[in-house]
Amino acid sequence: xxxxxxxxxxxxxxxxMERAEIQTILDTAELMREVSRRxxxxxxxxxxxxxxxxxxxxxxxxxxxxxxxAKRLSADTLSFNVATSSVAKGESLxxxxxxxxxxxxxxxxxxxxxxxxxxLLSRAxxxxxxxxxxxxxxxxxxxxxxxxxxxxxxxSLDGLKVAIVGDIAHSRVARSNIFGLTTMGASVxxxxxxxxxxxxxxxxxxxxxxxxxxxxxxADVLMMLRIQRERLGPAVxxxxxxxxxxxxxxxxxxxxxxxxxxxxxxxxxxxxxEIAADVADGDRSVILDQVTNGIAVRMALLFLLLGRGEDAPxx
Amino acid sequence: xxxxxxxxxxxxxxxxMERAEIQTILDTAELMREVSRRxxxxxxxxxxxxxxxxxxxxxxxxxxxxxxxAKRLSADTLSFNVATSSVAKGESLxxxxxxxxxxxxxxxxxxxxxxxxxxLLSRAxxxxxxxxxxxxxxxxxxxxxxxxxxxxxxxSLDGLKVAIVGDIAHSRVARSNIFGLTTMGASVxxxxxxxxxxxxxxxxxxxxxxxxxxxxxxADVLMMLRIQRERLGPAVxxxxxxxxxxxxxxxxxxxxxxxxxxxxxxxxxxxxxEIAADVADGDRSVILDQVTNGIAVRMALLFLLLGRGEDAPxx
Amino acid sequence: xxxxxxxxxxxxxxxxMERAEIQTILDTAELMREVSRRxxxxxxxxxxxxxxxxxxxxxxxxxxxxxxxAKRLSADTLSFNVATSSVAKGESLxxxxxxxxxxxxxxxxxxxxxxxxxxLLSRAxxxxxxxxxxxxxxxxxxxxxxxxxxxxxxxSLDGLKVAIVGDIAHSRVARSNIFGLTTMGASVxxxxxxxxxxxxxxxxxxxxxxxxxxxxxxADVLMMLRIQRERLGPAVxxxxxxxxxxxxxxxxxxxxxxxxxxxxxxxxxxxxxEIAADVADGDRSVILDQVTNGIAVRMALLFLLLGRGEDAPxx
Numbered sequence: 001x002x003x004x005x006x007x008x009x010x011x012x013x014x015x016x017m018e019r020a021e022i023q024t025i026l027d028t029a030e031l032m033r034e035v036s037r038r039x040x041x042x043x044x045x046x047x048x049x050x051x052x053x054x055x056x057x058x059x060x061x062x063x064x065x066x067x068x069x070a071k072r073l074s075a076d077t078l079s080f081n082v083a084t085s086s087v088a089k090g091e092s093l094x095x096x097x098x099x100x101x102x103x104x105x106x107x108x109x110x111x112x113x114x115x116x117x118x119x120l121l122s123r124a125x126x127x128x129x130x131x132x133x134x135x136x137x138x139x140x141x142x143x144x145x146x147x148x149x150x151x152x153x154x155x156s157l158d159g160l161k162v163a164i165v166g167d168i169a170h171s172r173v174a175r176s177n178i179f180g181l182t183t184m185g186a187s188v189x190x191x192x193x194x195x196x197x198x199x200x201x202x203x204x205x206x207x208x209x210x211x212x213x214x215x216x217x218x219a220d221v222l223m224m225l226r227i228q229r230e231r232l233g234p235a236v237x238x239x240x241x242x243x244x245x246x247x248x249x250x251x252x253x254x255x256x257x258x259x260x261x262x263x264x265x266x267x268x269x270x271x272x273x274e275i276a277a278d279v280a281d282g283d284r285s286v287i288l289d290q291v292t293n294g295i296a297v298r299m300a301l302l303f304l305l306l307g308r309g310e311d312a313p314x315x
Numbered sequence: 316x317x318x319x320x321x322x323x324x325x326x327x328x329x330x331x332m333e334r335a336e337i338q339t340i341l342d343t344a345e346l347m348r349e350v351s352r353r354x355x356x357x358x359x360x361x362x363x364x365x366x367x368x369x370x371x372x373x374x375x376x377x378x379x380x381x382x383x384x385a386k387r388l389s390a391d392t393l394s395f396n397v398a399t400s401s402v403a404k405g406e407s408l409x410x411x412x413x414x415x416x417x418x419x420x421x422x423x424x425x426x427x428x429x430x431x432x433x434x435l436l437s438r439a440x441x442x443x444x445x446x447x448x449x450x451x452x453x454x455x456x457x458x459x460x461x462x463x464x465x466x467x468x469x470x471s472l473d474g475l476k477v478a479i480v481g482d483i484a485h486s487r488v489a490r491s492n493i494f495g496l497t498t499m500g501a502s503v504x505x506x507x508x509x510x511x512x513x514x515x516x517x518x519x520x521x522x523x524x525x526x527x528x529x530x531x532x533x534a535d536v537l538m539m540l541r542i543q544r545e546r547l548g549p550a551v552x553x554x555x556x557x558x559x560x561x562x563x564x565x566x567x568x569x570x571x572x573x574x575x576x577x578x579x580x581x582x583x584x585x586x587x588x589e590i591a592a593d594v595a596d597g598d599r600s601v602i603l604d605q606v607t608n609g610i611a612v613r614m615a616l617l618f619l620l621l622g623r624g625e626d627a628p629x630x
Numbered sequence: 631x632x633x634x635x636x637x638x639x640x641x642x643x644x645x646x647m648e649r650a651e652i653q654t655i656l657d658t659a660e661l662m663r664e665v666s667r668r669x670x671x672x673x674x675x676x677x678x679x680x681x682x683x684x685x686x687x688x689x690x691x692x693x694x695x696x697x698x699x700a701k702r703l704s705a706d707t708l709s710f711n712v713a714t715s716s717v718a719k720g721e722s723l724x725x726x727x728x729x730x731x732x733x734x735x736x737x738x739x740x741x742x743x744x745x746x747x748x749x750l751l752s753r754a755x756x757x758x759x760x761x762x763x764x765x766x767x768x769x770x771x772x773x774x775x776x777x778x779x780x781x782x783x784x785x786s787l788d789g790l791k792v793a794i795v796g797d798i799a800h801s802r803v804a805r806s807n808i809f810g811l812t813t814m815g816a817s818v819x820x821x822x823x824x825x826x827x828x829x830x831x832x833x834x835x836x837x838x839x840x841x842x843x844x845x846x847x848x849a850d851v852l853m854m855l856r857i858q859r860e861r862l863g864p865a866v867x868x869x870x871x872x873x874x875x876x877x878x879x880x881x882x883x884x885x886x887x888x889x890x891x892x893x894x895x896x897x898x899x900x901x902x903x904e905i906a907a908d909v910a911d912g913d914r915s916v917i918l919d920q921v922t923n924g925i926a927v928r929m930a931l932l933f934l935l936l937g938r939g940e941d942a943p944x945x
Contacts, residue, residue, distance in 0.1 A: 036733075036734040037734070038678070039678070039679075040677060040678030040679075041678045041679065041680060041706075041734065041736075042677065042678035042706070047355060047357065048353070048354070048355030048356045048357035049354075049355075049356065050356060050383065050386075060710060060711050061729055064708060064710060064733070065733065067708065068680065068706075068708060068733055071680075071706045071708075072706075076356075076357070076383075076386045076387075078379060078382065078383060078386075080375060080379060081375050091583040091584075092586070095582075095583060095584065095586075098603055098606075099376055099582060099583070099603075099606050101603075102603040102604075102605075102606035102607045103351075103379070103380065103383055103606060103607070103609075103610055104351040104352070104356065104607065104610070106356075267725075267729060268721040268725060268729070269721075269725065271722070271725075288728055288729070288731075288732040289732075290732075291728075291729050291732035291733060292732045292733070292734065294733075295733055295734070362670060362672065363668070363669070363670030363671045363672035364669075364670075364671065365671060365698065365701075391671075391672070391698075391701045391702075393694060393697065393698060393701075395690060395694060396690050406898040406899075407901070410897075410898060410899065410901075413918055413921075414691055414897060414898070414918070414921050416918075417918040417919075417920075417921035417922045418666075418694070418695065418698055418921060418922070418924075418925055419666040419667070419671065419922065419925070421671075
């Protein structure tokens with residue numbers, strides 16, 4: 001049985017989270033990962049609990065990952081379909097939340113375009129809220145799965161040098177990783193086009209590089225961010241081709257990196273833009289390990305937040 | 316074990332239903348409500364049964380409520396997606412029904428824009444049909460959850476005075492409530508703009524008021540209907556603002572009502588139109604109790620229609 | 631316990647499949663059919679396994695049938711929603727597949743507009759791939775359910791004369807049936823407008839008839855294909871009315887067929903086009919038996935591919 005030091009009912013973000021808490025989540029995720037490797041990929045831990053997914057932005061992979069995590073813990077899942085719901089008829093976030101809460105779910109997994117939406121839901125009700133991405137703020141389960149993937153490869157996060165490359169200013173993945181990694185003793189460098197990096201970088205504990213080439217020889221981890229073509233106007237991004245030239249990770253650049261470097265990407269990837277196809281599929285890539293660890297981390301979060309007093313699965 | 320006097324395989328409407336049957340449903344729903352309050356919100360009663368939802372009109376909250384009810388009874392649920400199905404290729408209701416029936420479901424929960432669609436499905440096959448709203452005819456599970464919510468507050472429905480305010484002519488919620496409430500000994504007053512009240516009110520056992528202000532001092536229950544802006548043309552509804560002035564329930568009006576009055580709404584609410592925000596969130600509102608009771612009533616219906624011979628959960 | 635001679639991890643098509651394998655699938659499907667007739671329509675055989683459905687073309691009935699089949703074997707199902715997924719953002723089939731594979735499913739049920747897509751997924755990973763329709767190539771579970779339905783009526787497929795009428799050239803249903811039926815000793819005649827029959831018929835072991843009237847007196851089975859109005863241009867199909875006249879199955883034509891003839895259709899039907907309403911609903915029609923057998927065949931396939939070493943349900 002895992003003694004849980006998680007002194008919280010929600011997972012809203014990694015900012016301000018204690019080292020011991022993150023450690024517990026990663027350790028629990030390692031146990032959970034074993035479940036998905038079994039023939040019977042299911043433990044009864046959360047039988048009879050209800051987990052609702054409430055996604056105001058589309059994301060099949062994150063939603064699927066949370067749903068599979070819940071099912072493998074035997075919870076019932078319910079996807080609240082925003083597109084066909086009363087939200088489409090103009091209902092407010094809080095009225096939607098009140099209705100869902102009245103249905104007695106144990107946890108709600110929420111993605112919303114506005115920073116702070118999950119925090120609002122958390123303060124309103126005693127349920128557990130799991131932030132699956134809020135505006136440009138945080139995406140904590142993504143950062144936790146990234147950190148588990150790094151720990152798998154390097155044994156520890158302490159002293160690790162992680163370079164994040166791309167649109168830092170608009171990336172909740174980058175922000176959650178910066179908070180989590182620095183808490184765990186890693187150092188973070190960021191590199192990206194100027195217009196993509198302004199933001200509040202000054203206040204974050206990161207080193208700002210001028211180009212991807214500057215970080216290559218130093219980094220243990222190269223984390224490439226997805227270019228959200230649909231989100232950016234022409235002024236921000238002169239051209240996709242130019243982006244690939246200056247910030248894309250191709251094989252030539254990987255060869256200038258440390259031999260033990262690992263290449264990460266939160267997916268879905270734009271082949272030939274932020275990452276070349278042969279790098280994404282190459283032997284330094286751990287992109288699919290990230291997906292596998294995503295389910296493990298989300299199982300750990302659901303277990304730690306909802307399963308207090310339950311036995312963890314044994315390995 | 317509940318002795319079920321439900322002498323029917325379907326729940327098509329409350330018109331003509333006997334008092335003892337409604338009583339059984341409400342009593343059973345009270346037992347079922349306990350299940351959703353437990354940590355393990357699940358009983359094995361309907362394990363291995365299949366409940367299909369077939370919604371030709373969007374309604375996330377009603378569909379979700381039925382699905383959660385089925386899951387908490389351990390039934391398998393299957394949502395037949397009309398939008399992507401052969402219905403979109405022009406298949407008729409009956410051909411869709413035949414196909415679903417051939418898949419051996421135990422119950423089908425149907426919402427359809429035409430009055431009588433569920434009755435058609437009921438006559439065609441020996442499965443249980445639950446009407447989740449048909450045209451402007453009935454929406455029985457909504458009325459049953461409304462009645463359970465009133466009974467919770469007042470102990471009995473006998474002698475209760477219920478005012479329904481809004482578009483009575485187009486409201487299946489109003490019609491089912493009128494049938495159910497009068498059977499249970501309550502009296503029903505209706506108030507709404509003339510164009511919204513014509514219909515067959517003359518044949519229904521209701522008292523017609525000329526304004527909301529007329530019903531305020533008499534009613535134990537104020538049930539506000541949702542204005543379906545999308546359904547009504549400009550001729551029917553001069554303006555939303557005017558509607559709010561003449562028929563909206565604001566705090567000033569609540570203060571002229573009986574002190575023990577309760578305020579109900581089937582949701583989703585249009586804040587500031589048929590109901591003011593501070594009334595919807597105020598201490599007379601039981602709107603969220605309605606949502607909670609919705610799951611309990613739907614569990615009761617599924618149990619009573621499908622679970623004959625099974626033990627009910629004990630409180 | 632069924633001794634499985636299925637020497638494969640996938641069900642990609644019936645071309646090249648051995649007679650003993652098809653026999654095993656049909657025999658197992660008969661056992662599985664009993665499960666859907668029980669009150670508790672569920673066996674624990676695939677508890678804790680994950681079955682993913684990945685449909686790039688809409689098909690509620692096939693997808694629903696596979697999902698119900700998986701649920702009745704107690705597997706967890708997950709529908710990967712292509713429309714809202716990163717596929718819509720331009721992700722390739724293989725990147726989608728890699729992501730899903732990293733989530734540790736046991737089987738993926740795939741429908742895709744391109745011939746060979748399921749084969750690609752099968753070669754890429756050690757999971758079980760079930761082809762739910764690829765381009766104009768194969769739709770094996772449909773042909774197997776068709777064959778089970780014929781065997782139910784005639785006792786054996788050996789020597790049976792099956793006529794397939796319609797757009798042979800574009801029909802994966804026709805192709806899978808041709809492969810399966812001829813392997814099992816049946817003979818196949820095809821009839822359809824010239825433009826709809828060209829294709830590679832020459833290489834297939836079928837007899838080509840010039841009109842539906844030519845096959846009527848010979849056929850034990852009349853299998854009518856669906857006219858895909860949305861797929862065909864005006865050049866291919868002069869008019870739907872003309873099609874009905876020359877190739878539609880009406881009551882008059884049924885009366886010219888053998889008395890024991892059965893009428894089949896993969897659904898959804900176009901009443902009045904390829905089949906008259908009174909024929910679809912008449913006593914020679916086995917269209918709904920096909921739907922029921924669809925679940926049984928898909929349960930058998932999932933069991934035989936995933937459940938090696940598990941006990942089959944007993945009748």
